[in-house]
Amino acid sequence: MNPLAITLPHYLVVSGIVFGIGIAIALSKRNAIAVLMGIELMLNAVNLTFIAFSRFGSAFGPEPTQPLVGHVFVVFVLTVAAAEAAVALAMAVLVYRRRETVDLDRINLMRW
Amino acid sequence: MTTAAEPYVLNIGPQHPSTHGVFRLRVVMDGERIQDIDMVVGYLHRSMEKLAEERTYTQNIPFTDRTDYLAAMSNNLGYCLAVERLAGVEVPERAQFLRVIFAELQRLASHSMANGTFINDAGAWQTPLMYMFREREKILDLFEMTCGARLTTNYMRIGGVSFDPPPEFYPAVEALIGELPERIAEYTELLVDNEILIARARGVGVLSAADAINGSITGPMLRASGVPWDLRKADPYCAYEKFDFEIPVGQNGDCYDRFMVRLEEMRQSVRIIRQALDGLPSGSHKTEIPLALRPAPGEAYARVEGPRGELGFYVVSDGGPAPARFHIRAPSLINLSLLRQMAVGASLPDAIVALGSTDIVVGEIDR
Amino acid sequence: MTSIGIAIGFYALAGLAIGSSLLVFLTRNLLHAVIFAILAFIGMAGLFVTLSADFLAVSQIMIYAGAISVLLVFAVMLTPYASRDNGNSLFAPAGVLVGLGFAALIGFIATQVAWPAFTGGDLEAQNFTGTVRTIGSALLGDYALPFELASVLLLAALVGAIALVREDER
């Protein structure tokens, strides 16, 4: 195999690794903001997958059948990520104001 | 139950671009809003009032230069008036007129500086300051021409003034007051209609007439608050009762009015200088007094309308060659005391603008 | 895509993205973690560029590195003392294991599945002029409804975020 040939599996592996790191961060961090960063990394990895499939799929082929559906999906993911970040960080700030902590292990009362 | 944002302490000064000297504001802030403000003074204290008790009456005149170093002439004048009142020295009429001319020139210089730094505090990057420095520079040249010094003039003497102005002084001052109205019109064009300046200064640092009187503030700040009070009219000294001029009175008592009042006072000063030059009597410029003046025991207080307000000198004599007690009523210190009222609850930029419009001179606050 | 430029770019950017992501996990200071997250986002944007996704790469930088990162930094700053450290909870080993599992799973699938033979053809030959027009017409054509919904979602998020952190006026 040509070492210069960058193909779909290359991107999928990168995406998988980043996704794994994102999961690890989201699951193991105490801090709500750090968890949010993990989630954003996961979303990024998914975006990379979408775009990679789009690039190596038929959209960029000689006769594109369904042009750039993957890209359109990524646009929506970006939108949702922005909205999610805004609301989640607002919640983190709110929780901090009420309970003086953003440690997820201590926010366990389902009420504040 | 929410935990509000924590207030924090911001030290403005002692070294800060808009404290105009070594002077510290200890501000408690909540975000950009000021919750509390402390004025910490004393960094420039030189113990003048105590030192004055060790020097003869004439030797004390240079001290008064160094209190309000932007208005040395007015300080000289106030001190000399106090000692003259104490010792009963008569001043020739020519000296009275010269004193008026130089005090008004000093007022022009000081108001140029005050307005320039005020606009600088409002954010105009030094341009108005430089414009106003241009005129101030010419006035300082006139001082240099007359008495050899520019800033700490030490010009007034007990019983008159130290020198008669040289012949070249008169054309120079004529030229200056000829062009000053034009220059003041230029500032008006540049600044008075400026939307940004109006937005920054209108309604900021408002002091009502009652507040101003209760705080015993004087000078342009008092007049901006709507109180028509000017010692040149209320308690005329030198020859002010002979001149025809008006005192400007502001309507809202905000920073903008202070700026406008100072600008208008500059115009009126030009008027006074013009009249004083036209009516300048001939004669001696100084009454000779004994080298070591020993006034009879007693006390005297003389006040002049300095550029910053009522500049009072209180001198007590015990019959010796030096004053037994010497006190300066410094307008800057008293005007500054209302900064707290103007700044608390305002935002930081407003407080800075209010401080700029107060026109303090730290040398006078600390003495 | 057989080109030395793409290869160098891919390996450098993949290294940047993966390394920065790892540092987000490893570093002890939350603000440093935010910085590394921004680097990871930028690396991802670079990978998008290697995939000819110009519009999305720029959008990624604008939204992630420009907007979300500012939100993150602000959130860190508005929660003082509580959130300076980036410590792990008791679930850290489990979390790492799950992460490793996912990464291994995706890697396995990616390397073992026989993907279609099409390997990202030469775009120069097709007169490729960018993705903006296509994405734009798709968004306002087939995907008009989701597009409008996304705008509603953004508005709702805006209002929601403001309503959440608004201080009581007392």
Place this chain on the structure above:
Amino acid sequence: MRAALDPIRIRVPMSTGGMIASAITLVVLLGAAAGVGFLVLSGALDGRWYDFRDLGVGMAHLTEWLDEQNAGQSEATRALLGDHWMSWITSALIGGIGILSFVGGVLLILIWVERRLIARIQVRRGPNRLGPYGLLQPLADAIKLIQKEVLIPEGADRFLFFLPPILVFIPGLLVWGPVPWAPNMAYLDLNVGVLYLIAISSLATVAIFIAGWSSNNHYALLGAMRTVAMMISYEIPLGMALISVVLLAGSMQLSEIVAWQAQHYAWMAFLIPFSLFTFFFASTAELNRTPNDIAEAESEIVAGFHTEYSGMKFGLFYAVELGNAVAVAAFVTAFFLGGWSLFGLELFIPGYIIFATKVAAGYFVLVWLRGTLPRFRLDQLMAFAWKYLIPITIAHTTLVAAEVTAMGALALPGVIELGVVAAVNLAFTVWVMRRWARFLGYRPETERVMQPKLTTQVGGLQAAERMRASS
């Protein structure tokens, strides 16, 4: 205002020799211009590598030649390195070095230009000691800054304190990529150029915030908060203003936007004046320049986010600020002032010279503003962005979109179309700006200048009340 500069006006006495010399220079210049005009009109230059009007053409010739050389290489090399590696590396190097040297040179010279201009505005002379006309002053400043110790404040986060000067410097260079100097002379002519600019400029926000945060200083933190609040707010009107440009030109590629303006002989400044105003005003906010320099308001928070930076780190912030100001002038030129086009004259004058002239004009306006205006307050600026600019830009963008649709549907001759568009937009701009300002409670007639009242009667509180009652 003429009298203001009077004391330092420079009079150049004209001797006979000087007059002869200038006459000769004039004749030579005219001759050169005539020669160039003949060359251009005869078409001898078109597409040649020595076509000085557009260095991009020569570059294309060089690339072609390098590609031929590349094709002659061995099969193995080409398999490894590709068919274009020589031309790619060469063009990347030439473009990169060109931009770097341009930005570096501009930074060095502009410090001098800005200081001299401001000095002239302020009736001073400005730096005039070091070298001819003080031209070496920036160099001396740079050397001084490099020599100075870089202080790290106690309690500062060293890693975060180290990063921001770099993080703001990189976007400061990257924004120069898509600038179209001449028809074929753009280094990074992205087809998403406009978005790229917005994205790159948003990168600096975090860097500035980190700078203020890591300094462990209240002034720096206040400055950083102000900067971030302002940059986030003003990115919206800035982007919206550019959307109008993109709608009209039908492309996000900077070179195509300029080409559209050249082709229609219509600068965007005439078609959408409100967008020009919005872009310029928002840019001054993003740049922290007067009247919107609240982020480093000297009289309030000393130097804002870079209060604690000293030595060359401060120098980097300073350089980026200047460089960004020039970049904004370049983008105003490209988006609104027709870029390299000058109503047909670009045939004779090299595009990059026209472009640079316009950039210099834009930069002069920035310096002029800095030398003239006071500063807004933070809440006034934010209110201006959110209550004033953003609603109007949304309405304006809608209007422009409608116009573009109508233009597409009607297909009238260009002059009529664009004339109508310009008239409608100008009328709309004037009307809506006045109307909306009134709606927001701006009453110039009641807020007019209040002259102090003059009196000769003195008194206390009662006199004050009498005076108040008399008004």
